[in-house]
Amino acid sequence: MGTFIDGNFIDGNGAAGMFAEALGIDVTTAMVTCVSCGAAGRFADSHVYDGGGPGIVARCAPCGSVIARLVRTPTDAWLDLRGARSVRIPMP
Numbered sequence: 001m002g003t004f005i006d007g008n009f010i011d012g013n014g015a016a017g018m019f020a021e022a023l024g025i026d027v028t029t030a031m032v033t034c035v036s037c038g039a040a041g042r043f044a045d046s047h048v049y050d051g052g053g054p055g056i057v058a059r060c061a062p063c064g065s066v067i068a069r070l071v072r073t074p075t076d077a078w079l080d081l082r083g084a085r086s087v088r089i090p091m092p
């Protein structure tokens with residue numbers, strides 16, 4: 001996980017480790033379609049913020065809507081993808 005600066009963000013690559021741990025996949029090459037604006041973009045290009053709590057939020061780069069939240073507790077990972085219409089994961 002990257003280092004957050006207050007009010008600043010990292011790109012999706014910085015959150016890849018957390019998602020890989022939870023999902024067992026590399027999300028950086030995944031294509032995510034935003035519910036809010038319909039834009040499809042690489043997860044790596046999303047803007048990832050410290051959620052202010054135990055988790056992180058990924059926001060759509062064009063419109064700023066939250067497309068994914070990930071909260072890691074000592075025993076579980078909670079993934080909220082309600083802001084993503086679809087997530088396309090390349091299967092080599």
Ligand SMILES: [Zn+2]
Pocket residue numbers: 034035036037038039060061062063064065
């Ligand atoms: Zn959007």
